Amino acid sequence: MAVYTDVSESELEAFLAEYSVGRLLSYKGIAEGSENSNFLLHTTSGAYILTLYEKRVDKSDLPFFLGLMEHLARKGISCPLPVHRSDGSVTGTLAGRTAALITFLEGMWMRRPTAAHCREVGKALAGMHLAGADFPLSRPNALQIDGWRKLWDGSHARADEVEPGLAAEVDADFAELGEKWPKDLPAGVIHADLFPDNVFFLGEKLSGLIDFYFACNDFYAYDVATCLNAWCFEKDFSFNLTKGTALLAGYQSVRPLTSAEKEALPILARGSALRFMLTRLYDWLTIPDGALVQKRDPMEYIRRLRFHRRIKSPSEYGLR
Ligand SMILES: Nc1ncnc2c1ncn2[C@@H]1O[C@H](COP(=O)(O)OP(=O)(O)OP(=O)(O)O)[C@@H](O)[C@H]1O
Ligand SMILES: N[C@@H](CCO)C(=O)O
Known part of the structure; x- marks a missing residue:
């Protein structure tokens, strides 16, 4: 289970007000993963992953991780793209945690790869x-x-x-x-x-x-x-x-x-x-x-x- 931090609808809506992603339609915690809290969000503009960084991630590394995803995505590698806030930044604070919104990737992981x-x-x-x-x-x-x-x-x-x-x-x-x-x-x-x-x-x-x-x-x-x-x-x-x-x-x-x-x-x-x-x-x-x-x-x-x-x-x- 990887939802360590609960997020209320009202605090999520306030957080999303800083992004141009439309109105929140639904959100739910994602059980998979172990390091951070992840949520799947649907808004009027599409699907997103919201990540709240928990204590095992050093916050000073986030510009490297998020900047890398952006760099790779711009070069044609299929990976999530961090969504920018109205002030241009890619991280904010939600439920007392540093948080980021990234684009949703279609597909599923292979339990039995060939x-x-x-x-x-x-x-x-x-x-x-x-x-x-x-x-x-x-x-x-x-x-x-x-x-x-x-x-x-x-x-x-x-x-x-x-x-x-x-x-x-x-x-x-x-x-x-x-x-x-x-x-x-x-x-x-x-x-x-x-x-x-x-x-x-x-x-x-x-x-x-x-x-x-x-x-x-x-x-x-x-x-x-x-x-x-x-x-x-x-x-x-x-x-x-x-x-x-x-x-x-x-x-x-x-x-x-x-x-x-x-x-x-x-x-x-x-x-x-x-x-x-x-x-x-x-x-x-x-x-x-x-x-x-x-x-x-x-x-x-x-x-x-x-x-x-x-x-x-x-x-x-x-x-x-
Ligand atoms: N951009 C994305 N698009 C679709 N699903 C995603 C995306 N990012 C994360 N997920 C979903 O969230 C789950 C957990 O994500 P992730 O692996 O990044 O978490 P984590 O806590 O860092 O886990 P771990 O380090 O143990 O693999 C993934 O298995 C996947 O189901
Ligand atoms: N992939 C790692 C887990 C954390 O990323 C493992 O299987 O041990």
């Missing part, structure tokens, strides 16, 4: 990387190895509650990743969380990308590695080579990977699996049961980590 969906997502990711190359703002990735270490420091003592031996296993990953993490690869603005629930489709056609609230500057190939993790594993944790091949071919049809990026893919995939394992583990251990934040299973990413440790060549992901 290789065709994976190919489309690869193409869209590369398109986003190219379109973001001249975005003037930048934001360091807070979830690089130092950020992972902070999460790990907060989880280490209880990690073996999730699986005996996990603390020692992950300590070894940190040692190896610290040593082998690439220092210089093509970099720019990345999505950093392009999971299936952040990509909408109409049939097999990709209709848009959402949720840019982890976007940052980092290696492009790290974003590719995150998509391999999020899109190409089956429920039994086996890697689906057909999906990997499709995703990578889709990406490379728009932005070919350099040989250094190809070579780095196994270590990037391992680092990305560790990153999502750690955020999940931290939440798993620190968020009380029954809280509104949805907890996701860290074991799903421990299984991926184990897979990546065994990879000998990037061709095992379907790379050509």
Whole structure:
């Protein structure tokens, strides 16, 4: 459930008076998502998403996130467009929270993506990387190895509650990743969380990308590695080579990977699996049961980590 903050009709109407979106017809909370409170709004001019930023989003990052969506949308990437207020700004205050209104994207996310969906997502990711190359703002990735270490420091003592031996296993990953993490690869603005629930489709056609609230500057190939993790594993944790091949071919049809990026893919995939394992583990251990934040299973990413440790060549992901 992701409606942490209730909004009354009268305060919403007062908030909307600052926008040229017509009259409010209806609104309802959206259960999906975990970071912010989201509402679907219908007004006399169409449908919109209203987001109230909750405490896990640093407000000083909003110009980057919202500015990026606007930049990408203007360059032809299908993503939500922030709606401007009469004073030109894109954020206001509602129910004591910083809030923004963005355009509604048609489509639905794929619970069971096929290789065709994976190919489309690869193409869209590369398109986003190219379109973001001249975005003037930048934001360091807070979830690089130092950020992972902070999460790990907060989880280490209880990690073996999730699986005996996990603390020692992950300590070894940190040692190896610290040593082998690439220092210089093509970099720019990345999505950093392009999971299936952040990509909408109409049939097999990709209709848009959402949720840019982890976007940052980092290696492009790290974003590719995150998509391999999020899109190409089956429920039994086996890697689906057909999906990997499709995703990578889709990406490379728009932005070919350099040989250094190809070579780095196994270590990037391992680092990305560790990153999502750690955020999940931290939440798993620190968020009380029954809280509104949805907890996701860290074991799903421990299984991926184990897979990546065994990879000998990037061709095992379907790379050509
Ligand atoms: N522009 C949009 N058009 C249509 N639906 C949207 C749009 N933005 C968000 N949604 C809907 O709201 C849900 C939650 O959005 P979003 O993923 O941005 O939230 P979140 O709280 O940041 O979640 P998380 O980070 O856990 O994915 C989405 O799954 C989707 O159903
Ligand atoms: N995509 C993340 C959740 C928050 O964005 C995960 O699956 O762990």
